[in-house]
Amino acid sequence: MTSIKNRYRLGIDAGGTFTDFVVADRQTGETKLFKALSTPTDPTRAIQNGLKLIHEAIGVSPTELVSNSDLCINGTTVGLNALITHRGGKTGLIATAGHEDSIEIRNGHKEDGYRYDPEYPAATMLVPRYLRKGVRERVLSDGSVRTPMHEEDVRAACELFLKEGIETVAISFVWSVLNPAHERRAAEIVREMMPDAIITVGSELYPQVREYTRTSTAVVNAYLAPVMRRYVKAVDAYFRELGAAQPVRYFQSNGGLAIGQVLTDRSVYAINSGPASAPQAGLYVSAPFGKKSVITVDMGGTSFDITLTKDGQTNLNKNIDFLRYRIGVPMIQVETLGAGGGSIGWIDPLGIIQMGPQSAGSEPGPACYGQGGTEPTTSDANLVLGYLSPDGLLGGKLPLDIEKARAAVRKVADPLGISVERAAYGMYTIVNNNMVNGIRRVSVERGYDPRDFVLVGAGGATAAHITALAREIGIDTIILPKLASGLCAFGQIISDVKYNYMATAPVRLDNDAAYKRVDDLYKQLEKEGRAHLVSDGFTDETIEIRRSLEMRYVGQVHECTVDIDTFDIDATSIERVKEAFHRRHKELYTYAEPHNPVEVVNIESTLYGRIEKPKLPEKPKAGAAGGAIKDHRDAIFDASGIATRTPVYDGDRIGTGEPIKGPAIIEEVTTTIVIEPGWTAVLDPTNSYLITRDR
Structure with missing residues (x-):
């Protein structure tokens, strides 16, 4: 008990x-x-x-x-x-002299997709040029010191930072991952001269090779640190x-x-604190149905987040450009669009309806909220279409004003010479297409067939669009928990404590000294991680370790991540590591070269503090679904703008196991589910709706 x-x-x-x-x-x-x-x-x-x-x-x-x-x-x-609004702390950067501009040079090219676009603007620098100060020092690629650090350069930088009101400082030197002594001494000087400043040391935050990635990660961390503190x-x-x-x-x-x-x-x-819990929640609610390949979509008021999990494994990103800033640390792969209930509709110069990315947010919010908003939004369109109840959201606690919604949507309808209803359906269709394109980016464009996945709905606004999204992308099965509008919050309470520990280990796997170095680094990282978790109340029985290495064939430029089990790395077990690399290389690139020498670049240990999970709530079987109909209202399901008289169900009165055939609208307290014609919903005892396309 x-x-x-x-x-x-x-x-x-x-x-x-x-x-x-x-x-x-x-x-x-x-x-x-x-x-x-x-x-x-x-x-x-x-x-x-x-x-x-x-x-x-x-x-x-x-x-x-x-x-x-x-x-x-x-x-x-x-x-x-x-990060989106560029309202972080005022940041200074201390770098190796001659490398102050690495965050601006950005490896010599623009982000993927814009590399050859001469009109694509440069990214806004989080640290302006005059606040990037060079320090004369140099560590070589073998960890030896070629040029001792000139401490007076660090002190000169601090004097400027004090004068400019800097509150947070990033320190990143070349090859500090192999010899961090200069970075640590620089940090001591900054603490001495700027006791109130927040300090980010690159080799401690991201101790892996690639100077630009490490410096950029340190700068982003420093920039956000005052806000998060x-x-x-x-x-x-x-x-x-x-x-x-x-x-x-x-x-x-x-x-x-x-x-x-x-x-x-x-x-x-x-950075992705909220949506990163969606994959865990999506897997959890899909488990009773035996599903392990899941696309979880979360449409809130401002954004639309997409995550993909294949065979129970969610993709992690490292060394990526996020909002135009290179970040090296592991992040759940989340595709985020400016598509939400508050997305504003507008007409472009060609006379075509566009939705977002600008949003009415919560202040003032959509026009139908009656809080001062006047622009046409997705929520206003959904109210005009009959999907949302005129009585309001959240069980009536958030009243909706249909006349204000119609007046807002008229801003789109009148210039096009169409009815308010057709304009609303146009807005609905455009925002759906934007979201489907995002789903394609995480699936089709990465080699996955979305038809092999189930679609899990999360977020308060998703349920009104979920069958339209599945229809367009070709998915036949939807799982929509009653907790959908708070699924990310639910994902948090079923998640574990998790820390990533990284180190760089540029060695060829061909001698005992190399094996010992990798083994010693793993043991050092895991000792530190265990101590951290033990101090947090975890025991050996509740601590779990997972290892990975970034490896490549000697002479390759890029490496791939290889997962391995926890074992001593020596002359005997090293073959297991190499074999795992050859297998992974073949999965990614269709070929392997077992005869070629292999080298390690970076290693990582992920330590989990496992937490007891609450159980999914179960709903006992109740009466027939027909008894849950509480009303009928006109709703529009196609571009004609012609309404269909549609049953409205009270979600609290729906029994398990009884089919609800579309068109139908199910009103839960925190979300509204639109079941298009051609789809059927059944409430499972685990309190999730299983929605399937009619055959």
Whole structure:
């Protein structure tokens, strides 16, 4: 029996429009979802508002809930938004003299897709040129020191930074991953002269080869650190006031949890904090149906996030350009579009309807919210089409104004000389096409056939579009949990603590000294990681380690990532490592060269602190679905703009196992599900709708 002190688990996912709250009662097995409008200017206010809603609904006060929770978990878009809007901290960079411009030279070319476009503008530099200061020092590729560090250069940089009001400093020297002494001494000087500054040391944050990637990662981390420090400090203080027994855990872009101090030190891991939990949740709700290949889509008020999991493995990205900035640390592969319920419709110079990427957000929000918004949005179109209830969202707590929605959509309809209804369906179709193109980018363009996957719906706005998306992409099976609108928050409460430890090891695998070096590095990383997790309350029984290496044939420019088991690396076991590399190389490039020598470039250990998972809530079989019809309303399902009289179901009254054939609309408290003609939905006992295309 779970003790009262550990009765609850709380997950909070702060999005651009709504902040989602999932409360799991570990005694009763119930999991409840709540939503509050996000407050971007003061994120803790949204948390306060959400805890108030929970108190009103289940009678558990914020203090009682937090003090009796084994974990309080927070996923946030604060870091992502700071990077998008360029509102990070004022940052200075200390680099090897002559390498101050590496973040601007960017390996000599633009990002993929724009490499040969002369009109594509340069990326905005997070550190302007005059705040990038060179230090005379040089470490060679064998780790030896050619030029000792001139400490007066570091001090001169600090004097400039103090004068300019710099609050955060990135330090990145050439080949510091093989000999970090100069970086560490520079950091000591910065701490001495700038005691209030936040310091990011490149060889500690991303200890792997590739100077540009390491420097860029350090700069992004430093840029976000003040923002994340303020956020973590405010959230931690608020939860301490409520009596939290454990430190708040924050969701990282690598798909795991971490305490606030880690997220402050490694702020770059906060970039995809919210959507990174979607794959874990998608796999979890798909497991009862025996599905392990899942595309999870999350449409909120501002953005549309897509993740792909093949055979239970979610892709991790490393060394990628994210929002035009090179980031080396592992991140769950998330495709993000400016497509959400708040996406604004407009007409381009050619007279074609466009949707987004600009969004009405939560302030002022779509016109139908009645909070001052006047631009036509996806939500306004969905209300005009009859998909959303005129009585409002969130069980009527967020009233909707159909006349304001029609007035907004008229801004699109009148210039085109068409009806408001046809304009609304045009907006709906365009935003769907934008999302389908995003799904193709993570599937078809990477060699996957989307028809081999199930589509899992997450996010409050997704359910109104889910059958249209599946129809267009060719997927026949949809899984839509009742918790869909807060699925990322649910994903947080079923996730583990996760830390990535990396090192560089440029060695040819052809002698005992090379094997020992790799083995010693792994053991050193894992000793550090275990100590970190033990101090966080985990035991050997709850700690799991996974290893990988970045390897290549000698003479190749690029390497590939190879997963290996945890074992001693010596002259006997090294053949297992090589064989794993040959196998992976063939998977990626269709050929292998077993006769050619192999070398390691980087190694990585991922350490997990495994956490007990709450169970999925189960719903007992109830009466026939026909008894759940509460109303009928006109809804539009094609470009003609002609409405069809459509049954509206009360999601709370739907029984398991009874088919609901489209066209139909199912109203849950936190989302509205549109079942197009040609599709059938059945509620499973695990509280997920299984929606299939009619044969």
